[in-house]
Amino acid sequence: MMRMSIALALAGLVAAISTPASAEESDLGVQARAVITQQITAFLNDDAKTAYSFASPEIKSVFPNAERFFDMVKRTYAPVFRPGNYAFGRNRLSKDGTVAFQEVLISAPDGKDWAVYYELKRQRDGNFTINGVRMKRETSSQGI
Numbered sequence: 001m002m003r004m005s006i007a008l009a010l011a012g013l014v015a016a017i018s019t020p021a022s023a024e025e026s027d028l029g030v031q032a033r034a035v036i037t038q039q040i041t042a043f044l045n046d047d048a049k050t051a052y053s054f055a056s057p058e059i060k061s062v063f064p065n066a067e068r069f070f071d072m073v074k075r076t077y078a079p080v081f082r083p084g085n086y087a088f089g090r091n092r093l094s095k096d097g098t099v100a101f102q103e104v105l106i107s108a109p110d111g112k113d114w115a116v117y118y119e120l121k122r123q124r125d126g127n128f129t130i131n132g133v134r135m136k137r138e139t140s141s142q143g144i
Contacts, residue, residue: 028128029091032100032120035128036088043073043081056121056131077133079108080116089115098122099131105138113138 035054042051051073052066063069074081089103100120107113115136120128 028093028097028100029102031128032091032102032118033088035120035130036102036104036118039130040080040083040086043070044083054130056123056129058121058131059129077135079106079112079114079135080133082109083107084109084111100128 039051039054042048042054048066048070052060052063052069055063055069059069063072084107086104086106089105091100091102093100098121100118100122102118102120104116104118105113106116115138117134117136118130119132119134121131122128
């Protein structure tokens with residue numbers, strides 16, 4: 001019985017992953033990845049102003065200037081601030097299209113692997129900004 005449950009769960013997972021995304025979901029995934037890539041590039045170039053420009057208004061209310069934001073990321077999110085290598089994983093869009101979630105797999109310069117989960121919010125102008133990042137140490141990873 002347990003094997004049957006596991007097999008059904010795996011079949012459901014494969015079906016969910018294999019289901020083609022709608023054009024809107026694909027476009028939003030491209031937009032989310034572009035925002036994340038541009039922010040990571042800004043971190044790698046020590047460009048606090050550009051990195052800060054991709055933060056949501058909610059993040060900017062907590063960190064009211066680029067320097068404070070940059071210092072926080074440097075201290076708290078070192079793998080995001082200085083990734084060795086990174087690759088985009090799964091993504092998801094809220095039903096109303098206002099929030100995108102993007103997984104990024106990062107190999108930090110120290111050799112540790114991380115799964116980083118970005119939350120991006122659509123703004124009034126239609127663009128996405130980064131509203132939060134959650135990191136999980138990927139201990140079972142074989143590298144990216």
